[in-house]
Each structure stands twice: as structure tokens, then as C-alpha cells.
Amino acid sequence: DAGVIQSPRHEVTEMGQEVTLRCKPISGHDYLFWYRQTMMRGLELLIYFNNNVPIDDSGMPEDRFSAKMPNASFSTLKIQPSEPRDSAVYFCASSSRGSFHGYTFGSGTRLTVV
Amino acid sequence: GENVEQHPSTLSVQEGDSAVIKCTYSDSASNYFPWYKQELGKGPQLIIDIRSNVGEKKDQRIAVTLNKTAKHFSLHITETQPEDSAVYFCAASTNTGNQFYFGTGTSLTVIP
Numbered sequence: 001d002a003g004v005i006q007s008p009r010h011e012v013t014e015m016g017q018e019v020t021l022r023c024k025p026i027s028g029h030d031y032l033f034w035y036r037q038t039m040m041r042g043l044e045l046l047i048y049f050n051n052n053v054p055i056d057d058s059g060m061p062e063d064r065f066s067a068k069m070p071n072a073s074f075s076t077l078k079i080q081p082s083e084p085r086d087s088a089v090y091f092c093a094s095s096s097r098g099s100f101h102g103y104t105f106g107s108g109t110r111l112t113v114v
Numbered sequence: 115g116e117n118v119e120q121h122p123s124t125l126s127v128q129e130g131d132s133a134v135i136k137c138t139y140s141d142s143a144s145n146y147f148p149w150y151k152q153e154l155g156k157g158p159q160l161i162i163d164i165r166s167n168v169g170e171k172k173d174q175r176i177a178v179t180l181n182k183t184a185k186h187f188s189l190h191i192t193e194t195q196p197e198d199s200a201v202y203f204c205a206a207s208t209n210t211g212n213q214f215y216f217g218t219g220t221s222l223t224v225i226p
Binding site: 004033042046048056070091093102103104105106107108 | 148149150155156157158159160163204205207213214216217218219
């Protein structure tokens, strides 16, 4: 298995622009998580899905953030409009309730908003 | 909700020495405790985990202990090597596969 695949690896955008981050979870995993990592706040859970349905989005900072999971093999995290304080590394992770092996994280997307 | 605290935030050890990282949790319903290692520029990677029905688990140079009464668990790395240098995160969960609550991370440096 190729693991959790995220794209792009790096994204530099100007303030006000729309940013879309993409994630392909491990096949067969029924949970998908989006995390944001910064030096100040560590790993923050933004939202997670179970069987493509959003379960808890209480970590989404504001309405500028939205996430979708149209099918079991693809999810997006969108920021519109982006702001400099959104600069962080965004991780996608997936897991299977029956796997007993915790999350598998992707390599992350480093977002810089200038 | 669950609150996971992790100490120390930074740790430097000489190659060959042992390293210990400690975490506490607040929710007595938590029953699954994974540890993740994050190398520079990469995502966190699961290195070992423990469930609440076990007090200790070992995998080569890495071991984890759990004290349910005191609500704390620890990561022990023996005979440290430079490649052990990374950021380590503890986490707690009440249901495997559901939301994890992460500690704030420990940056471990192994000095050759």
C-alpha cells in the first residue's frame, strides 16, 4: 500500500487566494482526519470523517475552512480566502476501526500564505 | 474532553544512554495510548502503542508503560542512537480508530 497520499507537498499562495489541499486515504480505512500543525499549537484536529460523513468539525477554525469527502478514496480541505495565520503544515490521516494500529499519517502539505 | 500533557518538551541525551518521555491524561475512559515519531519534514509515524489492559509493552529498544490508576504513561528508549533524534508525540483515545488527543510533543536529540 502506498500509504496516505497528500498533495501538494508545498503550497505558497497570496493572502485572499483560495487553497485546496488533497488527501487519498489508505484503501479500506473508514476514518479520515485532517490535522494542522504549528509550533505554537502543536497538532490540532480540524475535522474527521467516518464512512465519508463528517462527524466532528468543531476544530475548524472558522467559516473560511471547509472539508469534503465525496468518496472513500478522496478528501479535500479548502481555505477561502486564505490568510497569513493559516500558514502551517496540514496533515491527513486515516484509520480503520478494527485495525488497532492507530492513525497512518500522510507526509503533510506545508502551506505558506504571504 | 480529554487533556494530554507531555514532558519534557525538549530532551538531549548522549548516544547509548536512555531517554524517558512522560504523559498524563485526564479521562479515565481512555483505553488506547499510541506513540508517534515525527522526523523532520515527515508526518508522524506510529512506533508503539499500549492498551489499558496491559501495563507494559516492549519492542526492541522501545518500551511503553501505563499506570491506569495514576493516569500516566511513559515511553522508554534504551541504547539511544542518532537516528532516534525526532519529535515524539503521545496520544490517548477512548475508541481505537476514533479521535486521538495528542500531547504537545518532545523534541529528542541524541548526541553522538
